[in-house]
Amino acid sequence: MAILEACVTNLGKYNEGVLAYERVTFPTDAETVQAALKKIGVDGIRYEEIFIADYDGSMPQLYEHLGEYESIDELNHLACVLSELDEDELAKFEAVMDSGEYTGSTKDLINLAQNLDSYNFYPDIHSEEDLGRMYIQELEAVQVPEHLIDYIDYEAYGRDVRINESGHFAPGGYVVGDNSFTEHYHGIEDIPDEQRVFSMPKLPIREQMAAYQEMAGRAAPPAERPAPRVDREDR
Structure with a gap:
C-alpha cells in the first residue's frame, strides 16, 4: 500500500450536490x-x-494531521520525502508524530521528515x-x-529520565529529541x-470555447419579460 492516497474532489460540483472525485496516489506526476482533474470536471474555467x-495509505497517523484544503504540490513533496526513508526512519517518523511535535501543518510534517537525525x-x-x-x-x-544492581528502582529512574529529557512513549517505542531541529522547508x-x-x-480549443460559452450562459441575466398590458379607460 502507498504511504499516501488522497481523494481529490471537485468543490464546485460538491456545492451543487454532485460528488465528483478521483483517488490520487502520491508521489505522483x-x-x-x-487526468484526475479532468475526470472530475475541474477545467480551470467552469x-x-x-x-x-x-x-x-499505509501510515494512518500521517493523514490524521492533513486537512481538506492541502496543496497538491505540498502533498506530493511530503510523499517524495517520505518515500526516501527506510523502514527504521519511517518508524521514527511515526513515533515523533505520536508525540505531537511538528504535526500542525504539511509544512511541519515535511520539516519533521527532514529532521529525523534530531531524534533518538x-x-x-x-x-x-x-x-x-x-x-x-x-x-x-x-x-x-x-552487587547492588538488583536493588535499583528502574521505574523511578526511568520516570526521572523521561521527565528531564521530555521523552515520549509512542506505540512503536521511546523517542526523544536533541534540540537540533532545523527548518529546511519554508x-x-x-x-x-x-x-x-x-x-x-490543458483543454483542446473546442472544449475551451464550449466551457466559456457555458460560463457566459450561466452569467447572463434572465431575459426580461414584456410588461403586462394595462388597458386604460378613455377619459
Whole structure:
C-alpha cells in the first residue's frame, strides 16, 4: 500500500450536490494529476477549486494531521520525502508524530521528515522501567556496583529520565529529541520543479470555447419579460 492516497474532489460540483472525485496516489506526476482533474470536471474555467474528501495509505497517523484544503504540490513533496526513508526512519517518523511535535501543518510534517537525525528512537522501550534499565545497564548513565544492581528502582529512574529529557512513549517505542531541529522547508517555493505537479488540464480549443460559452450562459441575466398590458379607460 502507498504511504499516501488522497481523494481529490471537485468543490464546485460538491456545492451543487454532485460528488465528483478521483483517488490520487502520491508521489505522483503532473500528467496523472491533470487526468484526475479532468475526470472530475475541474477545467480551470467552469470549475477551479478542489478539496480532499478523504485520505488513505499505509501510515494512518500521517493523514490524521492533513486537512481538506492541502496543496497538491505540498502533498506530493511530503510523499517524495517520505518515500526516501527506510523502514527504521519511517518508524521514527511515526513515533515523533505520536508525540505531537511538528504535526500542525504539511509544512511541519515535511520539516519533521527532514529532521529525523534530531531524534533518538528506541523501538524496544515501552515503559519507564524499560527506559531505566536501558540507561543504567546498556548506556551506563549511572555507575552501579554489581552487587547492588538488583536493588535499583528502574521505574523511578526511568520516570526521572523521561521527565528531564521530555521523552515520549509512542506505540512503536521511546523517542526523544536533541534540540537540533532545523527548518529546511519554508514553503512551496522550496519544492523542486519536478515535484510540482498541480496545474489545470490543458483543454483542446473546442472544449475551451464550449466551457466559456457555458460560463457566459450561466452569467447572463434572465431575459426580461414584456410588461403586462394595462388597458386604460378613455377619459
